[in-house]
Amino acid sequence: MADNNRNYILAIVLSILVLVGWQYFVGMPQMERQREAQRQQQAQQQAQQQGAPQPSAGAAPGASAPAAMVAQTREQVIAATPRVAIETPRLTGSINLVGGRVDDLVLATYRETVERNSPNVILLSPQGSPIDPTHHRQPFYAEFGFVPGAGQTIPVPNAETRWTQTGSGKLTPSTPVTLTWDNGQGLTFQRTYEIDPTYMITVRDSVVNRGQAQAVLHPYGLISRHGTPQTSGYYILHEGLIGVFGDKGLQEVGYSAIETARAQAFRSRGGWLGITDKYWAAALIPDQATDTDSSFKFFQSGTFKSYQTDYLKPALTIAPGATVETTSRLFAGAKEVAVVDGYAASLNVDRFDRLIDWGWFYFITKPLFKVMDWIFLKTGNFGIAILLVTLLVKALFFPLANKSYASITMMKKVQPEMMEIRDRFADDKMKQQQELMALYKREKINPLAGCWPIVIQIPVFFALYKVLFITIEMRQAPFFGWIRDLSAPDPTSLFNLFGLLPFEVPHFLLIGIWPLIMGVTMWVQMQMNPAPTDPIQATFFKWMPILFTFMLASFPAGLVIYWAWNNTLSVLQQAVIMRRYGVKLELWDNIKSMFGQAKKPAS
Structure with missing residues (x-):
């Protein structure tokens, strides 16, 4: 229990440092x-x-x-x-x-x-x-x-x-x-x-x-x-x-x-x-x-x-x-x-x-805008264009992403064996690494393959951010509901109950509905990955969706919508693969564990 408390405190301190750093810089x-x-x-x-x-x-x-x-x-x-x-x-x-x-x-x-x-x-x-x-x-x-x-x-x-x-x-x-x-x-x-x-x-x-x-x-x-x-x-x-x-x-x-x-x-x-x-x-x-x-x-x-x-x-x-x-x-x-x-x-x-x-990534940014603009001319909504472009990108990298998610799923499947190896060779790091590499080779797992979905997102994410930020076509482009400008942050905030309370909140606390949706989808996706064995890393990754929710809240709403939609598609794709490999996802247990609500054993 003491270790858990220490980890939670560390996560809170890291969260505060990130928020303060964001505000300062x-x-x-x-x-x-x-x-x-x-x-x-x-x-x-x-x-x-x-x-x-x-x-x-x-x-x-x-x-x-x-x-x-x-x-x-x-x-x-x-x-x-x-x-x-x-x-x-x-x-x-x-x-x-x-x-x-x-x-x-x-x-x-x-x-x-x-x-x-x-x-x-x-x-x-x-x-x-x-x-x-x-x-x-x-x-x-x-x-x-x-x-x-x-x-x-x-x-x-x-x-x-x-x-x-x-x-x-x-x-x-x-x-x-x-x-x-x-x-x-x-x-x-x-x-x-x-x-x-x-x-x-x-x-x-x-x-x-x-x-x-x-x-x-x-x-x-x-x-x-x-x-x-x-x-x-x-x-x-x-x-x-x-x-x-x-x-x-x-x-x-x-x-x-x-x-x-x-x-x-x-x-x-x-x-x-x-x-x-x-x-x-x-x-x-x-x-x-x-x-x-x-x-x-x-x-x-x-x-x-x-x-x-x-x-x-x-x-x-x-x-x-x-x-x-x-x-x-x-x-x-x-x-x-x-x-x-x-x-x-x-x-x-x-x-x-x-x-x-258009920036240094001119060869990505401008074609991406051209595709989005063509979809906009067909649909009349740049928000829909963002969703459809995300589908196109996912389809383009589907084979590579499938291999990555399969590797992640296998890592999660053999996680009990990994934990057993780390416990057995806790005092011999070299032997621990040798046994882990042997396990990866035996199960045909590439531990680096899981990085590809994130690496693939980076240039697309940056290009979309650039398109949303610089193109006048995105300026004041509405989506649905309260999003009247995809190039501006989500105007709602959790801290005034999304406008129900009659006061304005500071800019860095504008945690709107779409950033919250993005944070939830990010958390769900992270639960589908193998948990880090290091307690500090595990605690940090547990709180990372909250940190990202705060940081991305000030980004253009169109970018947050893209990230949330991309996370959702990734979750669906990975869930299908996990079911194929017989790996079970205990989301509800993870939710209770996160908030310390797991039942105590009877005395």
Whole structure:
């Protein structure tokens, strides 16, 4: 009895250590990031109100620091300048006629939360807008223009230039918009914006030289973001500056990394670059047949911080009486897999699909999503897709799993003999191992075979976790009942009786119904395995389902549903094999033993 008590105490201590460690290494850093984001927000808003000097320009114009102003709302900033409205099935917003910037975009089909009255997601906002890093609301815009060639002092349009719209009307998929500006020295700049029904804006710039002198101009494009947004903070997801540059391939630089480096330069033909969030992105796509000088930049003046991706094209020489044209594209929207893949193929953009962070296991993660998406299109429910994909994976590895479960069953069948050998040679470990190996050989048992079901699950588990975590298709995807978002944790909690008691519980105690189901299925599966002979190991494995229940409770509900369903299928498969080998499973006795309810012998 003393040994049992010691083991139970040890298990409880281990449980507490795991929970405290989880909270310390995951929960507390997340809370600290949120507090830091709020401090940055307050400091940056103060900088906006007080003003800051202009940062130095790089190869392309640098990000503008906010001028001194009275704090305004985003709506007030937008209303302060003349604009051309944007209206498509997926996007609404406007182009600022002052500077010609694309700086006002709202995603018409996405809301911030699952609530019906939740506001739509704001993607781009003009300079001077208030900074709210928690909701990614901050100055975030795209700008296109020209830089004079070496030795030239030609007036070119800049952030203060007031463009004139030719004609009137909105920018829609069927109606382009044209802006013009005359520099007063013989050059007329004309810019035409086109937009498709999803998220691609095409910018066509032309320059007419009616003067007497030759002009040399470098076209540029930039995306600027003011203030540091709050990121998810997970290693498996990149949020920040991103691009593909020829032989250098995919480049991902986080906000803190570019703050340290200050600038990174790339030269390549084609490719793309931008700034990405978890589900949304803004990306520049220069002419894929043109060599460009691209860069990632960070600017800071006082407390004002800004991040920039930009490219500079080769010089265009405009002879008197001549006209030159250049075309660029801006992707600004949700990172929907089909849409992003479609642009990569139709525009022949090098690895544009990597705008979505498929990760190192790209060859597993993306095909897994494709299968799930195909099932979703047939069933209309991503939760059902998860269940069916789990069935497909189980079917794929059925022969290997069958051998593994057969080995586990044989281990359980000969466990009394194993215990007898360990007791007989308790003081001679070498002889004990020799006798055990002889037993395994005689019964044709591979003691390592039982590891395969777990090993097989690891890449699938990680790939599914990645799919649930990064793909916007999974965002706010409902299952049944209380699961309204498969990419978020189960919102219920055992500690308030699943909502019956009127109080909220701490985040790390959100032990919902599905995590509990997962824990029960895991416990049942472990009862079908041979019990470890070492008392400490036995106690640890006895409590492991509880530890996993706590740890996985904060994972996306879709992942917990997968794990519970996979456990259930494994239990059924192993039960059939155990019955075939004549091995009996005493679940009820194990339950009573676990809770110390076994009957005492009569006195």
